[in-house]
Amino acid sequence: MPIEYWHWMILGFALLALEMLLPTGFIFLWVGIGAIVVGALGFLIPGLGLGVEFALWGGFSVCAVLAWRHFKPMSFESERPTLNRRGHSYLGRVFTLAEPIVDGVGKLRVDDSQWRIMGADLPAGVRVQVTDVQGATLIVERIAE
Template structure:
């Protein structure tokens, strides 16, 4: 089985391109391993194909687990609710512009309309957001 060094380089570049479409660092390290295997096959032209495949497999697994072990920890952000807008409203006090009937209503919060769920209450009542269920804010009357 004769695998030329440039086959490894092409495979490595294809794996790196796949990483762009399916991020997760798996294809990244497989691509780097294929490039390293190609470079070693170029430096040692007599490297048997079976050994090159074994080297590629070992490098892929080792590099992936090394990345998982030594990757930088995620840093805390100054905007923890950036992609969870509803969670940012928990604890906020709102005034009902329409009554809650059969446990459901709509309310304007900042620049958007939100569906709210809670006990039946008349309009003008002050409520507090206590939880978020999907795209629905759960409210309760303020004491």
């Protein structure tokens, strides 16, 4: 049984459906579109031949994938890049210690939460600046007054 144009169409739409079901990174999308294009060409130009159809399918698929990778939209820059990295949003901010830092570790109340801080031993009431973040710990340094 020869491969007809509608076989290519079914293959193309099946690949598009597979793309919706699997997290493949759009590969099945472009291969499916290539199969649909070959099906359309098979409808318009009957008797292309199986070898020509497979060559066209491969060529269209490869060109579509390469074009997509070249022209795909770049990731956008967020207005709030530290939105989901809360500790990093405190970098550079200055706070007054409510509790002392003892043995390099202390606590700092920031907005509506309490953070573990690390830095040089300092008494309560000293102003500190957040200089780094290590996991859920803020690294602070005393600022000269």
